Amino acid sequence: MTTALNSLRQRGFADFSATAPEALDHRRHWLMRAQNFSTEWIEFDEGSAAASFDSGFEALIVGVRGSVRISPANDRTLPAEVPADSIAITPAGAHSILGEPGSACVVIASQRTDLAGRRVLNAESYTEPDPRILPAGQPFRRTSALRGIQVLAFNDIMASPERPRLKMLQTDTLSINLVDYQGPRDRRMLSPHSHTSFEQGSLAVTGNFVHHLRAPWGNDANTWADDEHLPAPSPSLVVVPVEIIHTTEGVGEMRHVLFDIFSPPRADFIGNGWIFNARDYAPSHENTAS
Template sequence: MYDKSDPRASLVAAPVAKSPVTAYGAADYLRFHEGPPQQSDALQRTWLGRGQNAVVAYSDVEAGAVFERRGQVDEWALLLPDRDGKAELVVGDATHALPGASLTFVPPGDSVLKVLQGGRIVRLFTTRSADLADASVNAAGYREPRPNVAPFAAWPAPPDGFRVRTYGLDVPDEPGRFGRIWRCTTLMVNILPVSRGPRDVTKLSPHHHDDFEQYSLVLEGVFIHHMRWPWTPDMTMWRNDEHESCGTPSVAVIPPPAIHTSRSLDPGVNQLVDIFSPPRLDFSLKPGWVLNAADYPTPAGPQGGA
């Protein structure tokens, strides 16, 4: 249920072969700001959290920090949210300069990330990166698969092959478009606009997803994540409503089919980044919403591409 001013009110749900919901999965609220990092050294502190399909790695870094991936199984994403951020990425024989306020998709295989300017970095992976999934603060909660989440399947490879692709975040808002969305074969990242002050409580957006998770990363400010699970004939499935306050940095892992909406609280700056793995088809089918749609095809078939 969206306010009529919300661009998502125009979405047409992609057809889903629905199975009966016989159990509900819990939401996870990963308040990185309250706990110790899962990985650290003299130049970086990294918090790791996961869902069924994706891992979020949030790091506070100093210049000189290095992050290596050897034999990386699939594409991953690097977000440099700070405008004065700066890094370089070595893939094969090439070194790529990465500016601040950018999102980069990194191909499978070996890579070395070198931080040149201290600040924040966010790395996004699928849970096929087992070392990071197993190191996540909430890994124990995923020893058994969560219900209602469709099995992960990567989207088609780009026609010109895998390579480093960097996109600047300075894309102006556009009427009718929701956020700033980019996708690769494994992930979709929506950098939502900065908001100032608490959200108008008369224009919230309670909605649900049939079979995929949403990862809501708080980059600035404080948000309350409101969560409700629909009643079913089986009362043993029922769950209490949740209204969880999460500061910066934090990640809410929102399971299907929980009804959810998030409300900014801080009187200053608030910003969310929404992450999906694999990419969302409904967003991808909206003309102009995915800013790099020409680089990555949608899946073949009646619901997607040709």
């Protein structure tokens, strides 16, 4: 797919089941990034050692299969079990993750400090930053300190009545939308849209999807691109650049679980009262993401 006029990068995509993993201590890792965040899909086998991550701000751990145990590097915070279909919010700092055989989880973070030398699948796309993308910064702060690891089951995260399809959650530098539904998405009710100042990551966790992508036309017809209808099985991640029109369709009769990822957090969603845990945060400076 050719990039849109003035776009600095193409969309990023990886189907993890069709992409060789990074093998570390009997674990399998698929690590991708956007300009302001990274996602790391981790699978554990018999004999796997603990994985680790270190984030300058809060991070999100999504339980995918089985159960994983998160342990902070300091001994002042208790470990936490993160079963499938749950999300953990971890305080800033270093943590380890140990999974039972066959388990899997995803680490989502805006500013990891431990990725030097790691294999990032789409690293070459980020040799040059896109100046249109707002920096992650630290746009929000906790109204009271997160003193331990907070674990929320998917079913405990309530959707707003105004946006019943989306369960929304935030941290100090991230926000996510969770969709979880059975069967195909109604093709008469898709939601094509674009963003002017941030990228969107769409992480397919369960089910099969199609990402519909359209590059806007500018005056120069040589930059025009055909629409793309990108098959996306689970697990996979697409990173949608600024200005690209996009929507995602779950296909087939199975369960569909998908996370949309943003950094900085979606101030428009927060302002509308759509984010489940927004009361846990207050703005630390103006956030204008749209």
